[in-house]
Amino acid sequence: MKVLPRTPTRLAHHRSADRTSTTIGSGYVRAVGKAVRVAQPGDPVLLSYNFCGSCIACKDKNLSYCEKFGPLNFGGRDTFTSAEGKGVPGSFFGQSSFANYSIVNEHSVVNVKDLVTDRKELQLFAPLGCGIGTGSGTVVNAAKPSSQDCVAVLGQGGVGLSAVMGARICGCRTIVSIDRVESRLQLAKELGATHTVNTEKLPEGKTLADVLREICDGVGPNRTSRPLSY
Numbered sequence: 001m002k003v004l005p006r007t008p009t010r011l012a013h014h015r016s017a018d019r020t021s022t023t024i025g026s027g028y029v030r031a032v033g034k035a036v037r038v039a040q041p042g043d044p045v046l047l048s049y050n051f052c053g054s055c056i057a058c059k060d061k062n063l064s065y066c067e068k069f070g071p072l073n074f075g076g077r078d079t080f081t082s083a084e085g086k087g088v089p090g091s092f093f094g095q096s097s098f099a100n101y102s103i104v105n106e107h108s109v110v111n112v113k114d115l116v117t118d119r120k121e122l123q124l125f126a127p128l129g130c131g132i133g134t135g136s137g138t139v140v141n142a143a144k145p146s147s148q149d150c151v152a153v154l155g156q157g158g159v160g161l162s163a164v165m166g167a168r169i170c171g172c173r174t175i176v177s178i179d180r181v182e183s184r185l186q187l188a189k190e191l192g193a194t195h196t197v198n199t200e201k202l203p204e205g206k207t208l209a210d211v212l213r214e215i216c217d218g219v220g221p222n223r224t225s226r227p228l229s230y
């Protein structure tokens with residue numbers, strides 16, 4: 001079962017050294033295998049990780065804990081063929097959507113034909129494949145903060161900003177965004193941060209821990225999110 005989407009976006013979240021990596025992708029299906037049911041040629045789709053669908057974790061709907069998650073998503077098997085006929089590693093995170101065309105299992109495909117109206121919207125939805133779910137899910141589903149909690153998020157990339165939005169949804173009274181790029185901190189404010197800390201501009205003689213304690217009642221945050229990229 002193979003699906004070949006054309007990727008309008010190449011969002012390099014968790015990108016590795018090879019050219020065909022990336023864990024987030026969106027595009028239009030070019031062709032499908034005979035047994036594929038999730039999409040048809042022309043459908044707009046989002047890409048996410050692969051899973052086996054038959055192990056205990058998968059049957060229990062805990063797909064990210066699939067027993068074969070490692071080999072299916074990080075196995076590095078040859079997916080593409082070069083012009084010289086040599087195998088080219090692909091299927092990173094089940095997709096390798098940094099390539100112009102991805103060959104993926106239908107498990108990695110989410111059909112959004114009833115959700116998006118044009119190519120621009122499809123590009124905006126691409127981060128749902130990993131970044132938004134990771135960031136917001138970490139806060140909303142794992143940390144489960146209340147309106148009384150102080151949340152600190154280190155790193156304001158796609159994952160971190162999604163964590164900020166998750167904290168906002170949870171109604172947290174203090175949401176501290178931490179980064180070294182001012183424009184990212186400004187965006188974090190728009191998305192729900194109550195405070196921002198630029199680690200390149202800490203007050204003289206103070207550490208990040210000192211600043212966080214001052215913002216969060218003298219004791220510091222009781223929920224912390226740190227995306228891997230930070």
Ligand SMILES: [Zn+2]
Pocket residue numbers: 051052053054055056057058065066067068
């Ligand atoms: Zn499985």
